Amino acid sequence: MKYRSVFDIIGPVMIGPSSSHTAGAVRIGRVARHLFGAQPMEAAITLYGSFAETYQGHGTDVAIIAGLLDFEPNDPRLPDALELAQKEDLKISFIADKETETEHPNTVRIRLSDQQSDIEVVGVSIGGGKIEIIEVDGFNISLSGSNPALFILHQDKYGAVAEVASLIAKYEMNISYMEVSRKVKGSLALMVIQTDEEIGGKLAEEVGLLPNILHVAVLS
Amino acid sequence: MFQTVKELVELAEKDQKKISEIMIETEIETTGSNREAIFAKMSSNLDVMEDAVKRGISENIRSHSGLTGGDAKRLQAYLAEGQTLSGVAMLDAVSKAMATNEVNAAMGVICATPTAGSAGVVPGTLFGLCERLKPAPTRDQMVRFLFTAGAFGFVVANNASISGAAGGCQAEVGSATGMAAAAAVELAGGSPQQSAHAMAIALGNMLGLICDPVAGLVEVPCVKRNAVGASTALVAADMALAGIESRIPCDEVIEAMYRVGRMMPAAFRETAQGGLADTPRGRALKRQIFGHDGQKSVTKHP
Numbered sequence: 145m146k147y148r149s150v151f152d153i154i155g156p157v158m159i160g161p162s163s164s165h166t167a168g169a170v171r172i173g174r175v176a177r178h179l180f181g182a183q184p185m186e187a188a189i190t191l192y193g194s195f196a197e198t199y200q201g202h203g204t205d206v207a208i209i210a211g212l213l214d215f216e217p218n219d220p221r222l223p224d225a226l227e228l229a230q231k232e233d234l235k236i237s238f239i240a241d242k243e244t245e246t247e248h249p250n251t252v253r254i255r256l257s258d259q260q261s262d263i264e265v266v267g268v269s270i271g272g273g274k275i276e277i278i279e280v281d282g283f284n285i286s287l288s289g290s291n292p293a294l295f296i297l298h299q300d301k302y303g304a305v306a307e308v309a310s311l312i313a314k315y316e317m318n319i320s321y322m323e324v325s326r327k328v329k330g331s332l333a334l335m336v337i338q339t340d341e342e343i344g345g346k347l348a349e350e351v352g353l354l355p356n357i358l359h360v361a362v363l364s
Numbered sequence: 365m366f367q368t369v370k371e372l373v374e375l376a377e378k379d380q381k382k383i384s385e386i387m388i389e390t391e392i393e394t395t396g397s398n399r400e401a402i403f404a405k406m407s408s409n410l411d412v413m414e415d416a417v418k419r420g421i422s423e424n425i426r427s428h429s430g431l432t433g434g435d436a437k438r439l440q441a442y443l444a445e446g447q448t449l450s451g452v453a454m455l456d457a458v459s460k461a462m463a464t465n466e467v468n469a470a471m472g473v474i475c476a477t478p479t480a481g482s483a484g485v486v487p488g489t490l491f492g493l494c495e496r497l498k499p500a501p502t503r504d505q506m507v508r509f510l511f512t513a514g515a516f517g518f519v520v521a522n523n524a525s526i527s528g529a530a531g532g533c534q535a536e537v538g539s540a541t542g543m544a545a546a547a548a549v550e551l552a553g554g555s556p557q558q559s560a561h562a563m564a565i566a567l568g569n570m571l572g573l574i575c576d577p578v579a580g581l582v583e584v585p586c587v588k589r590n591a592v593g594a595s596t597a598l599v600a601a602d603m604a605l606a607g608i609e610s611r612i613p614c615d616e617v618i619e620a621m622y623r624v625g626r627m628m629p630a631a632f633r634e635t636a637q638g639g640l641a642d643t644p645r646g647r648a649l650k651r652q653i654f655g656h657d658g659q660k661s662v663t664k665h666p
Contacts (some may be wrong), residue, residue, distance in 0.1 A: 159474075224473040
């Protein structure tokens with residue numbers, strides 16, 4: 145069965161007008177912000193496919209900015225996100241790229257930065273408000289954003305994965321999904337760990353102190 | 365657990381329960397949540413619907429494109445004059461359905477029922493009936509209305525489709541109209557079987573409805589499709605309550621809707637390439653909203 149809950153039918157509560165072009169866009173922006181770990185100073189956003197064709201009418205641009213400001217899809221401030229971002233000195237650029245072919249019609253690439261760091265996230269809105277993050281800093285991943293997740297950039301060295309896994313076990317948490325992605329052997333790698341339980345700040349802190357770990361982000 | 369309308373009705377009849385009760389019990393069974401939490405969640409969805417309706421009929425709503433807004437309020441003003449052709453209760457429901465979709469188009473908060481584009485029919489029908497029925501429905505009955513609507517929508521979503529891109533408008537507003545008709549029957553004291561007939565009559569009259577949004581926006585004709593959907597829901601519910609039966613069983617109507625959707629050309633499935641979207645005025649509106657060629661390529665915000 146595709147739909148399991150009555151709330152898949154009567155719900156979700158969201159800002160209109162479209163579950164894929166608005167609610168899904170907020171969720172992608174929000175996950176990008178959480179992966180970055182703070183409010184960025186600059187955001188460069190590239191829209192592809194149907195997002196690029198119809199983003200103005202659906203408020204897709206406004207919705208992504210709302211996500212970057214950490215709003216939920218039902219936040220009443222959503223329509224004012226552009227003005228609110230300006231007030232907070234968040235510099236934004238938008239490009240609607242209608243040339244590049246993407247696998248899914250509703251795809252967006254978001255590059256976030258401040259003086260210290262930057263991150264590049266690619267997300268797709270797959271329908272009904274559901275999303276998937278398919279790429280982070282060039283690493284191919286698959287992250288739904290609907291489960292709590294730990295997101296760890298690390299040196300591709302033996303023991304790195306085992307040390308993180310045993311820390312998670314120490315907190316008596318269950319890993320429901322895990323993937324490790326790397327571009328070149330022995331260089332940098334990205335670990336994405338989804339858990340059944342919420343991930344506390346203390347666990348993230350301890351993971352960050354492990355050898356070989358470069359960056360930790362928590363998605364709740 | 366039920367997979368068809370037939371099973372749903374049989375479950376309700378076997379234990380002399382309402383459809384809404386079967387839906388609540390199924391939700392408890394499949395999610396492991398308790399009754400109070402499930403009821404509270406639906407109640408908060410009802411709050412969202414009520415707020416959207418209130419906004420739509422009292423504030424000056426206008427969408428970003430300027431294509432929609434203000435018609436729900438216009439209809440309420442007309443109603444207040446007391447001279448209507450189709451009746452006060454009917455037009456009140458119609459106005460409240462439009463209110464929801466106008467708020468949706470203007471980036472207001474709504475509850476998808478079953479989608480954002482078809483979010484008006486179910487609450488419009490419900491809040492219209494709240495003014496009409498004496499005594500007025502209790503809060504408990506209003507929340508149950510949503511569970512009943514959800515139960516019928518659940519069957520459609522799993523056996524056919526609730527997506528305009530997959531099955532046209534019949535899958536979105538058509539489904540919502542059937543859901544609202546079935547729930548209206550239960551609210552008015554009808555039997556589970558009568559709910560099924562109301563759904564079958566309503567959806568049967570929506571077969572073939574295409575999804576043809578002007579400029580690809582969830583506005584024209586979506587707002588007015590929801591409006592007329594609410595009126596169809598009320599008429600179908602009245603017919604079922606009068607004892608009129610659908611000659612074609614509800615599950616077979618749902619199956620027919622699915623097959624019609626599969627045969628529908630892509631131009632009529634949310635691509636804005638056919639129907640009203642492809643009229644001279646529809647194309648002109650698109651150019652007006654998105655720029656000269658409708659293909660504005662690069663926009664930078666300050």
